[in-house]
Amino acid sequence: MNVAAIFDGLGVTALSVANALLPLLAFLVLFQVLFLKLPKSYVFNLLKGTLLSAVGLLFFLQGVQIGFLPYGQAIGESIGSFPYKWVAIPFGLILGFLTTWSEPAVRILTHQVENASAGSVRSSFVLYSVCAGVAVFVAVGMARIIYSIPLLYILVPGYALAVILLWFTPKEFMSVAFDAGGVATGPMANTFLLGLGLGLASVVEGQDTIVYGLGLVALIALAPIISVMALGLMIRTRIR
Amino acid sequence: MLKLLRDTLLEVTRAIAPLVIVVIILQFTVTRAPTDVFLQFLIGAVMVIAGLVFFLLGIEVGILPAGKVVGAGLTQRGAIWLILAVAFLIGFATTIAEPDVLVLSKQADTITRGTVPQNSLTYVIAIGVAFFVAMAMARIILGFRMAYLLAGSYVLVIVLSFFVPADFVSLAFDSGSVTTGALTAPIVIALGLGLSSMLAGRSGLSDGFGLLGLASVGPIIAVMIMGIVIN
Numbered sequence: 001m002n003v004a005a006i007f008d009g010l011g012v013t014a015l016s017v018a019n020a021l022l023p024l025l026a027f028l029v030l031f032q033v034l035f036l037k038l039p040k041s042y043v044f045n046l047l048k049g050t051l052l053s054a055v056g057l058l059f060f061l062q063g064v065q066i067g068f069l070p071y072g073q074a075i076g077e078s079i080g081s082f083p084y085k086w087v088a089i090p091f092g093l094i095l096g097f098l099t100t101w102s103e104p105a106v107r108i109l110t111h112q113v114e115n116a117s118a119g120s121v122r123s124s125f126v127l128y129s130v131c132a133g134v135a136v137f138v139a140v141g142m143a144r145i146i147y148s149i150p151l152l153y154i155l156v157p158g159y160a161l162a163v164i165l166l167w168f169t170p171k172e173f174m175s176v177a178f179d180a181g182g183v184a185t186g187p188m189a190n191t192f193l194l195g196l197g198l199g200l201a202s203v204v205e206g207q208d209t210i211v212y213g214l215g216l217v218a219l220i221a222l223a224p225i226i227s228v229m230a231l232g233l234m235i236r237t238r239i240r
Numbered sequence: 241m242l243k244l245l246r247d248t249l250l251e252v253t254r255a256i257a258p259l260v261i262v263v264i265i266l267q268f269t270v271t272r273a274p275t276d277v278f279l280q281f282l283i284g285a286v287m288v289i290a291g292l293v294f295f296l297l298g299i300e301v302g303i304l305p306a307g308k309v310v311g312a313g314l315t316q317r318g319a320i321w322l323i324l325a326v327a328f329l330i331g332f333a334t335t336i337a338e339p340d341v342l343v344l345s346k347q348a349d350t351i352t353r354g355t356v357p358q359n360s361l362t363y364v365i366a367i368g369v370a371f372f373v374a375m376a377m378a379r380i381i382l383g384f385r386m387a388y389l390l391a392g393s394y395v396l397v398i399v400l401s402f403f404v405p406a407d408f409v410s411l412a413f414d415s416g417s418v419t420t421g422a423l424t425a426p427i428v429i430a431l432g433l434g435l436s437s438m439l440a441g442r443s444g445l446s447d448g449f450g451l452l453g454l455a456s457v458g459p460i461i462a463v464m465i466m467g468i469v470i471n
Contacts (some may be wrong), residue, residue: 049302082383
C-alpha cells in the first residue's frame with residue numbers, strides 16, 4: 001500500500017482547521033483583556049481544550065478523507081453493477097442510518113439538547129429520529145439516482161412539508177430540528193454518503209455523475225428537519 | 241478527567257463501530273474492493289476514532305465553555321449593534337475557513353467553466369451565513385418567534401427555486417449543507433446558548449438553538465440570488 005496516500009492533503013486540512021478556530025480565539029482573548037478578566041488558569045484551560053479539539057479534528061478529517069470517501073465510492077460502484085438496481089435503496093437505508101449515527105456534530109447537538117432541557121428531552125430520542133430521517137432520505141436519494149428523478153420534485157414538496165410542520169410542532173423542537181439539518185451533513189455524510197452517491201451515479205448509464213451524485217447532500221440536510229419536528233409532534237400528542 | 245476520557249472513548253467506539261463492522265462485512269460479501277482501498281479504510285477508521293476522542297474532549301473542556309463565555313460577555317457589555325457585528329464576523333470567518341465550502345466552490349468553478357468564479361462563490365456563501373447568523377442573534381435578543389423567521393426563509397427558498405436557472409438550484413442547496421461543518425457547529429451552538437442563557441426569560445431549548453438551521457438556509461438564498469443576477 002502507498003504510505004504517502006495517508007498524508008495526502010494533510011497541509012490543506014491543517015490550514016483550514018487553524019482558520020476555523022482563529023476568529024473564536026481572537027474574540028476570546030479580546031474579551032478577556034477588555035472586560036471579562038476571568039482567572040488566568042481558567043482561560044489557559046479553555047485554550048488547552050481548544051488546541052486539543054483542533055488536533056483531534058485534524059486526525060478525524062484526514063481519516064475520513066483517506067478512508068471513508070474512497071470506500072463509499074467503492075460500495076456505490078459495486079451496488080450499481082448489480083443486475084437489480086433497486087438493491088441500492090435498502091443499502092441507502094442502512095448506510096444512511098449508520099453514517100449519521102457516527103457523525104460527531106450530531107452527537108454534540110443531541111447532548112446539548114439534553115443539557116439545555118435539563119434532561120426532559122432525552123438525547124437518544126433526538127439521535128434516533130435524526131438517524132431515521134437521514135436513512136429514509138438517503139434511500140430516496142438512491143432511488144432518485146437509479147430512476148433519474150429531478151431533485152426539485154423531491155426538494156420542493158420536502159421543504160413545503162417542513163414549513164407546514166413548523167406550525168404544528170412544539171417550539172422547543174423547531175429550533176433543534178433546523179439545527180439537526182445542519183449537523184447531519186457533517187464530514188461523515190459529506191465523504192462516505194457523497195462517495196456512495198457519486199459511485200452509484202457513475203455506473204448508472206447516461207447520467208451526469210455530478211448532478212445526480214451531489215444532490216444527495218441536499219436531501220440529507222432536509223431529512224432531520226422533518227423527522228425531528230415529527231418527533232416533537234408525536235411527543236406532544238402523547239402527552240395530551 | 242480520566243473518567244471523561246474513558247466515557248468519550250466508549251461513546252466514540254459505540255458511534256463508529258457499527259459502520260465499520262458493516263463495511264467489513266460488505267467487503268467480504270458484496271464490495272470486494274481492492275486490498276489497498278480496504279486497508280486505507282481501516283487505517284482511516286482508527287484515525288477517525290482517535291481524532292474524535294481528542295476532538296470531543298476539546299469541545300467539552302474548551303470550545304463550548306469558550307463560546308458560552310464570549311456569548312455571555314457580549315450581552316453583558318455589548319450594545320445590540322456590537323452583538324450583531326460580532327455574530328456577522330464569526331459567521332463570515334468560520335464559513336470562509338470551512339474545508340467543505342472550499343471544495344464545493346472549487347468544483348463549481350470547474351463545472352461551470354469559470355462562470356461561477358471560486359472566490360466570489362465563497363464570499364456569497366459566507367455573506368449568506370453571516371447575515372443569517374446575525375439575524376438569528378437579533379431574534380434571540382428581540383424575542384420574536386423563530387417560526388416566522390424560518391417559515392419566511394423557507395417559503396422564499398421554495399419561491400426562488402422556480403426562478404433560478406437549474407444548475408444553480410442544486411449548487412444553492414449544496415452550499416446550504418456544506419457551511420455547517422464539524423467545527424462551526426459547536427462554535428455556533430455554544431454562542432447561541434451563551435447569549436440566550438444571559439437574557440432573562442429565554443428558554444435555552446427554543447431560543448439557544450436554531451442558529452445553525454438559519455446558517456444553512458442563508459447560503460441557499462444567497463446563491464439563488466447570485467444565480468438570478470448572473471443570468
